[in-house]
Amino acid sequence: MLKLLAIGDVVGDCGVDFLVKKLPAFIKENNIDFTVVNGENALPGSGISLNITEDILSAGADCVTLGNHAFNKKDVEKAFDRYPDRIIRPFNYDGSLEGEGYTILDAKGWRIGVVNLVGRIYLTPVNCPFLAMDKALDYLKDRTDIIIADFHAEATSEKKAFGYYVDGRVSAVFGTHTHTPTADEQVLPGGTGFITDIGMTGATDSVLGLKKEISIGRIVHHKRSRFDWADTNPAMMGAIFLVDEHTGKCHSVERIKVIE
Ligand SMILES: [Fe+2]
Ligand SMILES: [Fe+2]
Structure with a gap:
């Protein structure tokens, strides 16, 4: 069995600092074989840089995934250039954009495809993310032992439908983007481990990572104040998928939340 860890959106300095502090020991103590971290909000104000990509990889991530904020900061292109197989952006974006939408990496000699x-x-x-996934699978299915997908989406219905759409064709699907974990982790009938959203890594005393005063100001008083990220009560959230490397089937999904 391989233990695959997925970590939800790392938000701002607080999220990066907490990940760097907690991830190495978590990987060791839990015998994790492969780790994917969503880094689309790692820079304060969203996006990611080369330096922060390196911080996340050094902390133990094998692969960094992104989302709708992938291209918010131009520095991401340097990360794609430097680590073309270790940081990926949504595959269903325009193919002319920088970066790749899927990659193949190694875990204990097994080939792990990440989409x-x-x-x-x-x-x-x-x-269409569904048709894009079909296309990615056409390439990956004969070249990998295990396939994992980070489906970065807002609507729970779209994510759940995606899980069933690929059930039996991939080992694990985890949702990201809402920064709020869902309690619906399960193994689908075809053997795909699934969870609608794995949550975030950063300040929990916040509104999805944003300072609560700023969020209240924007929502209640229509203040157009600039985004400012919170830094109190950090947590690292995610899920562990136990996968049979010989069949690619998932045996269990477990939500995790690490606090101070
Ligand atoms: Fe996010
Ligand atoms: Fe997002």
């Missing part, structure tokens, strides 16, 4: 996709409901319309 990143972004949803279309309540987000900017992009190419």
